Amino acid sequence: MTALALRRDDPGTVPVPGSRRRSIGLAVALGTLLLLLVLSVMVGSTAIAPSVVWDALFHPAADIDQFAIRDYRLPRTVVGLVVGVALGVAGALNQAVTRNPLADPGILGVHAGASFAVTVAVGLFGIRDIGGYLWFAFAGALIVTLMVLALGSTRQGQSPVVMVLAGVCVGAVLRGAGSALELTNPAAFDAMRSWNAGSIVGRPVDLLWPVLPFFAVALVLAVAVSGPLDAMALGDELAAAQGVRPAVTRILAIVALTLLAGGGTAIAGPIAFVGLMVPHVARWIVGPHQRWIFAYSLLLAPILLLASDILGRVVMHPSEIPVGVVTAFVGAPVLIALVRRSKASGL
Amino acid sequence: MSGARVDFGRRVLVLRRRRIAVRLDRRSAVVCALLTLAAAGTAALALTTGSYHLGTGQVLAALTGGETGLVHDIVVEWRLPRVAAALIFGAALGVSGAVFQSMLRNPLADPGIIGFSQGSYTGALLVILIIDGGYWQLVGGALAGGMATALAVYVLAYRRGVQGFRLIVVGIGVSAVLESLNVWLILQAELEQAMAAAAWGAGSLNGVAWDQVATGGACITVLLLVAGAASRPMRQLELGDDAAAAQGVPVSSTRLGLIVVGVALTATVTAASGPIAFISLLAPQIARRLARTAGITLVPAALTGALLCLVADYIAQHVAPTPLPVGVVTVILGGGYLGRLLFTEARRRL
Numbered sequence: 001m002t003a004l005a006l007r008r009d010d011p012g013t014v015p016v017p018g019s020r021r022r023s024i025g026l027a028v029a030l031g032t033l034l035l036l037l038v039l040s041v042m043v044g045s046t047a048i049a050p051s052v053v054w055d056a057l058f059h060p061a062a063d064i065d066q067f068a069i070r071d072y073r074l075p076r077t078v079v080g081l082v083v084g085v086a087l088g089v090a091g092a093l094n095q096a097v098t099r100n101p102l103a104d105p106g107i108l109g110v111h112a113g114a115s116f117a118v119t120v121a122v123g124l125f126g127i128r129d130i131g132g133y134l135w136f137a138f139a140g141a142l143i144v145t146l147m148v149l150a151l152g153s154t155r156q157g158q159s160p161v162v163m164v165l166a167g168v169c170v171g172a173v174l175r176g177a178g179s180a181l182e183l184t185n186p187a188a189f190d191a192m193r194s195w196n197a198g199s200i201v202g203r204p205v206d207l208l209w210p211v212l213p214f215f216a217v218a219l220v221l222a223v224a225v226s227g228p229l230d231a232m233a234l235g236d237e238l239a240a241a242q243g244v245r246p247a248v249t250r251i252l253a254i255v256a257l258t259l260l261a262g263g264g265t266a267i268a269g270p271i272a273f274v275g276l277m278v279p280h281v282a283r284w285i286v287g288p289h290q291r292w293i294f295a296y297s298l299l300l301a302p303i304l305l306l307a308s309d310i311l312g313r314v315v316m317h318p319s320e321i322p323v324g325v326v327t328a329f330v331g332a333p334v335l336i337a338l339v340r341r342s343k344a345s346g347l
Numbered sequence: 348m349s350g351a352r353v354d355f356g357r358r359v360l361v362l363r364r365r366r367i368a369v370r371l372d373r374r375s376a377v378v379c380a381l382l383t384l385a386a387a388g389t390a391a392l393a394l395t396t397g398s399y400h401l402g403t404g405q406v407l408a409a410l411t412g413g414e415t416g417l418v419h420d421i422v423v424e425w426r427l428p429r430v431a432a433a434l435i436f437g438a439a440l441g442v443s444g445a446v447f448q449s450m451l452r453n454p455l456a457d458p459g460i461i462g463f464s465q466g467s468y469t470g471a472l473l474v475i476l477i478i479d480g481g482y483w484q485l486v487g488g489a490l491a492g493g494m495a496t497a498l499a500v501y502v503l504a505y506r507r508g509v510q511g512f513r514l515i516v517v518g519i520g521v522s523a524v525l526e527s528l529n530v531w532l533i534l535q536a537e538l539e540q541a542m543a544a545a546a547w548g549a550g551s552l553n554g555v556a557w558d559q560v561a562t563g564g565a566c567i568t569v570l571l572l573v574a575g576a577a578s579r580p581m582r583q584l585e586l587g588d589d590a591a592a593a594q595g596v597p598v599s600s601t602r603l604g605l606i607v608v609g610v611a612l613t614a615t616v617t618a619a620s621g622p623i624a625f626i627s628l629l630a631p632q633i634a635r636r637l638a639r640t641a642g643i644t645l646v647p648a649a650l651t652g653a654l655l656c657l658v659a660d661y662i663a664q665h666v667a668p669t670p671l672p673v674g675v676v677t678v679i680l681g682g683g684y685l686g687r688l689l690f691t692e693a694r695r696r697l
Contacts, residue, residue, distance in 0.1 A: 151690060165455075165689050172625065172682025179549055180667070180675045183542065190538050197530045272523055321531060328527035332520035336503055339516040 022286050029299040036306040040077040041069055043310050045318045048073075079200045079267060080309055080323070081302045082208055084274065086215055086264035088301020089222050091275025092282065092293050093257035096229045097250055098163060104276040105261035108163070108254075111270035112171035113144025114262065118195055119178040123188035131207060133195070134266050138211070141262030144170060149254060198271040198324020200309060211263040218263075221256035225249050226290040233288060271324045273331025274301050280338060304330070375638040375647055382637075382650035389657045390430045394422055396665050424557070432555040432563070433657040433673075436616040437626055439567045441634070441652020442574050442645055443612035444627030449581050449643040450605045451514065457627035458497070458613040461518040461606070464622035465525035466496025467614070468548045471621070472532045475544045485547075486618040493617060496521060497610045501603075550623035550674025552660050559619045566615045571649070574608050578645055581605060585642055623674045625681025626652050626659075633684070655680075 041053050048065050056066040056074075090105045105111075117140025121127040127136070148170050152163030182189040228249040231239040236246040261275065282296035305323060308330055312321035358373040394406045399421055401409075408414045409422035447456040458464070470492020474480040480488065504517040529548070533541045546553075580601045583591040588598050613627060633655070634640075634647035656673070663676040 151686060162689060166686065168455075169682045169686035169689060172678050173686070174682075176675050176678030176682065179545075179678070180671050183546055183549065183671065183675070184669050186538060186542060189542055189545065193530070193533050193541060197527070197534055272527060322534070325527040325531045328523045332524040335520040335523075336517050339513050339520075340503070340506055 022292055025285055026295060026299065029296065029303065033299050033303050033306075036303055036310070037077055037081065040080065040306050040310055041073045044068075044073060044313050075203065075205045076200055076309070077306065078205055079203045079208065080306045082212070082215070083200060083264045083268045083271070084302030084305035085298055086218075086260040087271060087274045087305070088278045088297035088299075089219065089294055090257045090260035090264065091277075091301070092279040092290075092297040093222055093225075093229075093253050093260070094275065095279045095283075096233070096290055096293075097253045097257065099233070104273070105257060105265075106171075106270065106272065106275070108258070108261075109144040109148040109167045109170045109174075110141045110258070110261040110265055112167075112174045113140040113142075114138070114265045115192070115196060115270060116140055116144070116174040116178045119181050119188055119192055122191040123181045123185045126187075128191070130203060134207060134210070137266035138262050141265055142258055144174065145254070145258040145262065194322075195269045196324075197322035198269040198327075199322040200268050200305070201320070201322070203267055207267060211267060214259045214263050218256040218259040221252050222260075222294055223291070225253045225256070226294055229253065229290045230288070233290075269324060271305070272328045273335070274304055274327055277331045277334050278304060281334070372638070372640065375640060375644065378634075378638045379647055379650055382647070382654055386434060386650065386654045386657060389654065389661060390434065393430050393433075393657065393661050393664075394426050396661070397421070397426065428557045428560045429552050429555055429660070430657065432552055432560050432619065433660045434653040435560065435564050435567055436552075436620060436623070437630070437653040437656025438649040439571070439612040439616050439652070440623065440626040440656065441630030441648040441650070442571060443609045443616075444629075444652070445631040445634075445643045445645050445648035446574055446577075446581065446605050446609040446612075447627070448631050449585055450602060450609070452585060453515070454632055455628065456515070458610050459522075459622070459624070459627070460515055461500040461610070462496040462521040462525060463493045463610055463613055464617070464624070465522045465529065467493030467617045467622060468529055469496075469525050469532070471547055472529055472544050475547070476532055476536045476540060489621075490614055490618050493614050494610070496525065497606070501606065546672050547621040549672040550621040550677070551672035552620050553670075553672070555619060563615050563619045567612065570608055570612050570615070574612070574645060577601070577605060577608065582642065621672070621674065623656065623677055625677045626655050629681050629684055630655055632688075 038050065038053065042048050042050060046065070046068070048069060052063075052065050053069060055061065056063075056069040060066060060070070087105070094105050094108065114137040117136040118133045120140075121133050121136040127133060148163065148166045151170065152166035178192075182192050228239065228244040228246075231242045231244045232246055232249060239246050239249075265271070278297050278301040279293060282293045282300055286292040286296055304327065308326035309323040311330075312323055312326040315321060315326075360371040360373050360376055362369045362371065391403065391406070394410075395401050395403060399417075401418065401422065405414060405418055406422055409419050410427075414422070444457040447458060447460065448454055450456075451460075467489040470488035470490070471485055473492070474485050474488030478484065500514065500518050500521050503521070504514040506513070533545060536544065580591070580596045583594050583596045584598065584601060584605075586594075591601075592598050613622075616623065630652035631643045631648040634651040635643060637651070638644065638647045640647070655677070659676040659680060660673040662680075663671045663673045667676070
C-alpha cells in the first residue's frame with residue numbers, strides 16, 4: 001500500500017483506502033466490548049437483571065444481588081478488561097517484533113518465568129495469597145524475558161528465530177525445575193494447578209493499581225514504536241535507510257510487551273492464545289498497519305477474554321471453567337482454520 | 348566398480364564377506380562404539396548404586412546366576428528391568444525423533460509436535476481420574492489418547508497432501524487445547540490423585556517390571572527394524588518432495604508410513620512410562636554433532652537416546668535430593684543443552 005501511495009502525485013490529500021471501513025469496524029468492536037462488559041456483570045450462577053446492575057452501580061443498597069455485583073462480578077469484569085487489553089497489545093507487539101506468525105508472548109518465557117516464580121513463592125516461601133504472588137510473578141516474567149533476550153541476542157542485534165528458541169530452552173529448564181518442586185511439595189502443586197489454569201476470578205480490583213502505571217508506560221511505548229515497526233516490516237536495512245533505528249525500536253517494543261504480558265500474566269495466570277490469535281485477526285481485518293493493529297488488538301483481546309469468561313460460566317452451569325481453558329478451546333480452532341486457508345498469513 | 352575407489356568425502360570402513368559388502372562411515376562407527384561403552388558403564392553404575400549398595404563383583408555374580416536371595420532380587424528383579432527399560436525406551440525415543448526430524452526437515456520436531464504426548468496424557472488422566480483404572484487400562488487410555496490425537500492432527504493438517512509447516516502449526520493448536528483440558532482435569536481431581544497423575548505425566552520409570560520391558564521391547568524391536576528399512580526413502584525425502592518423487596519415492600504414503608512408525612515408537616514408550624520429554628528431540632541432534640554426519644542417522648540417534656535416558660534416570664534417582672520422575676530431569680537437561688547449543692552457535696555467527 002505504501003508503494004501505491006508513493007506513486008501518486010500528492011499522497012497527502014488522497015484518503016488512505018479502507019480507512020473509513022477500519023474506523024467503522026473499530027466502532028463496532030467498541031460497541032461489542034461495552035455489551036460484553038454489561039453481560040459479564042449480568043451472567044453467572046444467578047442471572048441478574050440490567051436494572052439491578054444499574055442500581056448496584058449508581059444507587060447502592062444492601063441487597064444480595066448488589067453485593068454479588070460489587071464484590072465479585074464487577075472486579076472480575078474489570079480485571080478481564082485490563083488483562084485483555086494488556087495481552088492483546090503485548091501479542092501485537094510481539095508478532096511485529098519477532099515477525100513470527102506463531103509468536104505468543106508465552107514463547108519469550110513470560111509464562112514460564114511467572115509460573116516458576118509463583119511455584120517458588122508458594123513452595124519455598126510459603127506465600128499463599130494472590131496479592132503475594134503478584135510481585136513474584138511480575139518479577140519472574142520480567143527477569144526471564146530479559147534472560148531470553150540476552151540469550152537470543154547476537155552482537156548485530158536480535159534474530160527472531162534465535163529469540164524464540166531461547167524462549168523454548170529457558171522455558172523448558174524452568175518447567176522442569178518447577179515440576180520437580182511441585183511434585184515433591186503438595187501445597188505448591190495444589191496452588192499451581194489452579195494458577196496454571198489462568199483465571200480472572202477472585203482477583204480484587206486493588207490488585208490492579210500497582211500494575212496500571214506499568215501498563216500506561218507500556219501503552220505509550222507501543223504507540224511510539226508503531227511507525228518504526230511498520231518500516232521494519234520491510235527488513236532492518238530498509239528501515240535504517242528510512243531513518244529508523246531497528247535495535248532501539250526492538251528494545252523499546254520488547255520492554256513494552258514484557259511489561260504488558262508480564263503484568264497481565266501476573267494478575268490472571270497464563271492465558272493461552274489471546275496474545276496469539278487477536279493480532280492475527282486484527283491484521284486480517286486492517287492489513288499490515290501497526291497502529292491500526294494495536295487499536296484493534298486493544299479492543300478485540302478484551303472482547304475475546306470476556307466472551308470466553310462468560311462462556312466458561314455458562315457451559316457447565318453452575319460450575320465454572322477457568323477462562324484460560326476456554327481461550328485455548330476457542331483459540332485453537334481459529335489457529336487451525338488460519339493455517340488451513342490456502343495462504344497462511346505470514347508476517 | 349571393480350578396482351575404482353569412490354571418494355565419499357569421509358573415511359569409510361568396508362566390511363566384505365563374499366557377496367555381501369557393508370560400507371560404514373568410520374567416524375560414525377567409532378562414535379557408536381564409544382556410545383555403547385558409555386551406556387554399558389552407566390548401566391553398571393546404575394546396577395551397583397542404590398539404597399542397598401552392591402559391589403561390581405556381586406552384580407556380575409547376580410547377572411550370571413551366581414547369587415541368590417536378596418542380592419539376586421535387587422539386581423535382576425528391581426534394578427535390571429529399570430536399566431533395560433531406560434536403554435530400550437531411550438533408543439526408541441531417539442529413533443522416533445530422528446524419523447520426525449528427517450521427515451519434517453526441522454531439527455526441533457518430534458512426535459510431541461503432532462500432539463502425541465498431550466493426547467496420551469489426556470487419555471491417561473481420563474483413566475486415572477474418572478474410571479480409576481488399573482495398569483493396563485492406563486496403557487490403553489494413553490495409547491488411545493495419543494493415537495487419536497495424532498490422527499486428528501494429521502487429518503486436520505491434510506489438504507491435498509500434508510505439508511510440514513501446516514502439520515506443525517495444527518499440532519501446536521491441538522496440543523494447546525489438550526494441555527488446557529489436562530490442566531482442567533487435574534484441577535477437578537482430589538489432590539493425591541492429581542499428583543499421581545502429574546507424576547505419570549512427567550514421565551517416570553518407577554515401577555517398571557520385566558513384563559512391561561518384554562512387551563515394550565518386542566514392539567520396539569519390530570518398529571526399529573521397520574524404521575531401518577525406511578531409512579533410504581527417508582534420505583530421499585530429505586531432498587524435498589519433488590526431488591524424492593522424481594526418484595520414484597511415493598511421497599504421501601512414505602510420509603504417512605514414517606509418521607506411523609515414529610508415533611508407534613513413542614507410543615510404546617509412553618504406554619510403559621508416561622511421556623518422557625526431550626530425548627526424541629535431542630538424541631538425533633547430539634548424535635549428528637558427535638558423528639559429524641550431514642543428515643539425521645538412525646543408529647547413532649538410537650544409541651544416544653539410550654545413553655541419555657539411562658543417565659537422566661540415574662540422575663533422577665540418585666543425584667537429585669529427592670527421587671524424581673526421569674522426565675523432569677530430561678526436560679531440565681534438554682533445555683540446558685539446547686540453550687548451550689544456541690549460545691555457542693549464536694557466538695559463532697559473529
